[in-house]
Amino acid sequence: MNEQEFLQAIQAQAAASGINPLLLMSGIEGLYTFREVPANALNFDLLDNLILTIFALRIGDTFDAIARENLDAENLQARVVAEWELGEFTPEEISNSGDAFLQSFAQTLGTSTPVRRYHRKALEVAAVEVRKAQLHFDNNSIGAITFALCQGQLKDSLHLAALFSR
Structure with a gap:
């Protein structure tokens, strides 16, 4: 299965x-990160946090592209907003924000990736999508939901058997 076929399969299985589909892909990436950990030893709180972080980064990529496009906009207000959205939070702003998601996101990223202003919106969008999945599957752990999907119906259709061979 090539990359395009895999992405099409993700889209179909997510539907x-x-x-x-972006949440499902983030969940698979999170599980892949823990592929050496036996299933019975998975820390689902840590996995949930990782999946939310990956998902918010993917959503943030879209916001980043839009903001960068708007840097060249004819409209001055669009350019100013784009510059602001691309601005980085300082560590002090993050710690003083009172936003637990933003603080956890920044802590997970460490210093490897700057936390930009649009990431706060990306986290809000990610939280809404995660909540929808939690309600749909009646499970509070997005990691457990993804694990169950991948171990069950997606295992063969997405060729994920290697993740669950232990």
């Missing part, structure tokens, strides 16, 4: 499962 059939009732989950956002």
